[in-house]
Amino acid sequence: MKKGLMASIITLSLFVISACSNDTDQIDSFMHIHGLEYSQHDESIFLATHMGLINLNEDSWELVGDPEHQHDFMGYTIIDEDLMISSGHPGARSDYVDPLGVIISHDSGETWEPIALYEEVDFHLLHVNEGNQEFMYGIDVYNSNLYRSNNGGYEWEMVDTTGLPGPVASVLSLTSHPQSPDYLLAGTETGLYESSDGGQTWALKENNLSASSFQTLDSDSEDLVAYLFGEKEGLYLSEDFGETWASLNFKVDDDYIMYISNHPTDDEMLVLGSMKQSIYETKDFGKTWEVLAEEGSRKN
Template sequence: MNNKAFVAILAVGLLLTACSSSNEIKESQEMDDNYNIEHVHGLAYSSDNSIYIATHEGLIVSSNEGEKWKFAGDADLDLMGFHIQSDGTMLTSGHPGENSDLPDPVGLLESKDNGKNWESIALKGEVDFHLLTSNESNPATIYGVIQMESGNFESGIYKSIDKGISWDKLGVSGLPKDLHEIYALVSLSNNENVLIAGTSEGVFRSEDGGQTWKIADENRIITAISAVPNSKELISYSITEEEAGMMKSEDNGLTWEKISLDLGKDAVAYFAVQPNQTNKMVAVTFENNLLISSDNGLNWREVMEGGKLKN
């Protein structure tokens, strides 16, 4: 597909996954078959083999690879920027639900018990990060993207080196002016100062911790990117004029090899990899399809179609 045409389709998908009010939460009860998930804003595959999906209605979890699902806790949250760190800490931003006493936006929250309880870390009532990522080797280093001005915080990429307690705004020189056009962001596990951003204008790279950016590949769109734990590998959903699909890089994102999963007019929004069994991975698409692989991404099994769970 022509890259410009795909960007237009992707823009519609991103608009549909913008913030909206959440439904009333159901306290950790098992979900029925065909339970409908409207929007997904993050994905995680934990070391205990559980898969987590961050939604407008809260955090849901499957401990049996998609056969059954339930809410991970009773927190009434519209989770945005959801991210699980290499030490198992969960991070999220977003908005409170009707039954929450948190301010809007919630700032940065963390959970040490797999989403059962959340603690406010910083920026309460000030910031809504739509993207959060941290360095695998040094989880104290966290990057967050604010796509729209929020109170005293301008839109931009922000960095914390103390687990999210304090934040500094980075330069965005070279990146698209509209930060909604940043689809994915990753910090290289072997060098926390090297960042790769997938955008509507191509792939950008920073070698100085996000202060300055240069175009690395103007002919490639990356909609999702993830570091493979305990390795130097990256996986992405990558689109060029010639091909599209899940791709792997073994040279810090300089070159990519296609593995599988050409989704046509759809694309992967989030990848997650099981940290102790990296052959296992999960992907969710912009059309709300959830896919699971147990063979390094060669073959995929669908467990959610159009937001409807297949229990």
């Protein structure tokens, strides 16, 4: 297994970014990918960053919302239509205090409000189950705890976990089975772990294989895309939720894919975000790829 992935992520998270001007909503670069999702309405992409939420489309990159709602988003996810959920830290012009806990937006990221665990948690990983979006899991890096919600993020319980190889906050990736929300997979630096009881107890599933990111593809299947490292390297598809894997013939050098999103209506479209701030998109499920951003800068 490759070592040092978590250390690399922490190092990147501690970089101090240069000041950004809010005089215009249009930008050509960003720092720190903290999540990316396809829009529910078109082929544009929402990118959660240290400086706010950015909408990427063919014509422009634009910051979303007024400055007081341009937060440092963590664990960002689109739930449905205009509904988004996230965690993180308040922006420089926000009246909110740190950490934000769990926040939601009902208007595609224009405005945000806390709904749970305000001033208590910072979910760097916030996973929403594909089959039942009432079920969510969050990993709080402040106190290294796993949380679970059964009602769409409005109420949470802390899960007492055993069996992981290190602190909960060291988990690199997390996903749940679309038809069985209690069954989880977690990627760690030392292997792939599984839990069948909602994260209470964990067991090693793969000793020589792990994942830096996961994405379930739909609510009715066991299809799972992951960026693997270890005895397999690169982007892979599993049709049985991690039991077997088929390569999608995509690999980044000296980098890792940390975020994967599939388009809500086009099964052929995937977008990937890397640890080094590059974004890749395919419109034919991996046959060809386009680089949308390279190390945080727009590719023309």
